[in-house]
Amino acid sequence: MAIELYLVRHGETLFNQQHRMQGSSDSPLTERGKKQALAVRDYFAQHSLEFDHAYCSTQERTSDTLEIILGQGVPYKRLKNLKERNYGFAEGRGIWWYPIAKLLQPPMESRQAATARIKRAMMRIQRDAQDGERILIVGHGDTLSSYIRATCQDARFFDFNNCGVAKLTSDGQKVTFDSYVWPGKKI
Amino acid sequence: MTKTIYLVRHGQTFFNFHHKVQGRCDSPLTDLGIRQVVKTREYFKQAGLKFQYAYSSTQERAVDTLEILVPQMPYVRLKDLRERDYGIYEGDDEYLLPWNNGGANTIETMEAPEDTVVRMSRAVSFILDRMEDGETALVAGHGEILARYLRFATGETAFPGFRNAAYARLEYADDNPEKASFIETGWPAEGLA
Numbered sequence: 001m002a003i004e005l006y007l008v009r010h011g012e013t014l015f016n017q018q019h020r021m022q023g024s025s026d027s028p029l030t031e032r033g034k035k036q037a038l039a040v041r042d043y044f045a046q047h048s049l050e051f052d053h054a055y056c057s058t059q060e061r062t063s064d065t066l067e068i069i070l071g072q073g074v075p076y077k078r079l080k081n082l083k084e085r086n087y088g089f090a091e092g093r094g095i096w097w098y099p100i101a102k103l104l105q106p107p108m109e110s111r112q113a114a115t116a117r118i119k120r121a122m123m124r125i126q127r128d129a130q131d132g133e134r135i136l137i138v139g140h141g142d143t144l145s146s147y148i149r150a151t152c153q154d155a156r157f158f159d160f161n162n163c164g165v166a167k168l169t170s171d172g173q174k175v176t177f178d179s180y181v182w183p184g185k186k187i
Numbered sequence: 188m189t190k191t192i193y194l195v196r197h198g199q200t201f202f203n204f205h206h207k208v209q210g211r212c213d214s215p216l217t218d219l220g221i222r223q224v225v226k227t228r229e230y231f232k233q234a235g236l237k238f239q240y241a242y243s244s245t246q247e248r249a250v251d252t253l254e255i256l257v258p259q260m261p262y263v264r265l266k267d268l269r270e271r272d273y274g275i276y277e278g279d280d281e282y283l284l285p286w287n288n289g290g291a292n293t294i295e296t297m298e299a300p301e302d303t304v305v306r307m308s309r310a311v312s313f314i315l316d317r318m319e320d321g322e323t324a325l326v327a328g329h330g331e332i333l334a335r336y337l338r339f340a341t342g343e344t345a346f347p348g349f350r351n352a353a354y355a356r357l358e359y360a361d362d363n364p365e366k367a368s369f370i371e372t373g374w375p376a377e378g379l380a
Contacts, residue, residue, distance in 0.1 A: 014212065014278075015278060024215050025201070025202070025212060025215075026214075026246070026247060027212040027277060027278065058247050059213070059247055060213065060247060086215070092202065092214065092278045106201070
């Protein structure tokens with residue numbers, strides 16, 4: 001049994017560009033972010049990669065990225081559990097607020113809770129897949145990275161760039177990390 | 188016969204609560220925001236309202252609002268229903284907005300207010316095209332664009348605006364998004380804290 005999972009982080013957004021914490025909050029893709037998504041679309045085309053299912057979070061930056069990658073009219077599912085971690089007080093504020101925000105209200109979502117959440121979403125995605133299928137998941141940096149670190153032993157993986165693409169394989173029990181590429185690196 | 192559209196503004200969000208400029212950016216509904224939308228749902232139920240169609244902007248605060256108002260009902264997300272784009276002011280404190288400082292009501296990076304009305308009219312046209320006479324559509328959207336459109340389409344220039352989870356009922360005698368009759372507005376969540 002083998003399922004291929006392509007995890008893609010959304011393209012650059014206004015808050016990314018302004019170095020603001022962006023977890024449960026959301027902001028539009030910048031022009032660069034849209035070009036990054038087009039680079040992923042081209043990468044998949046060049047490698048003849050087509051997807052049997054596509055998922056993204058309920059946050060608009062991921063559905064916008066996914067719609068650029070797959071084109072308009074291709075059906076996809078939006079899952080709340082794929083959302084980014086909620087950074088509480090720090091949301092929308094400069095990233096330097098992150099350490100202090102851990103002590104303030106509204107409370108930050110713990111890394112453990114966010115990781116548990118995305119594991120649930122990923123299990124559901126794999127449960128709904130058939131053997132041999134290839135799945136596209138457009139999500140967020142913190143939660144996607146946490147998922148890889150929590151499930152793939154010895155993953156030679158560091159961090160998600162905007163529109164970075166991580167390829168994983170699942171045999172139904174175990175998930176392994178195959179590769180990470182960044183088609184939009186030069187944008 | 189007429190077609191009816193109910194416009195509802197999303198419930199209170201974190202950025203609303205913290206007085207951050209929230210146009211194209213987005214933040215989750217607060218607990219109060221959720222309770223406000225539930226109150227509006229209860230009002231619709233008491234009034235015996237049935238919606239044949241449900242629409243929302245693509246922004247999560249509106250989608251979340253719609254999912255509370257009409258659970259399990261299939262809906263369509265339209266980009267044209269999004270809030271006005273406040274440009275470089277997105278996510279900043281509201282007091283920095285130029286019109287709060289004696290300045291103009293728009294600057295270059297913002298979406299022109301007239302453009303929000305054009306967009307909304309386009310969305311309403313799309314919605315009306317898919318309705319039969321006598322049917323009712325529910326549209327979950329955003330404060331500034333809904334208010335500007337309503338004033339333009341109904342001629343009610345004194346319309347005060349939409350509070351969180353407030354609604355307005357519009358009726359259309361022919362399929363013209365620019366000519367609506369203003370029937371009523373309400374804020375079932377008034378008094379919630």
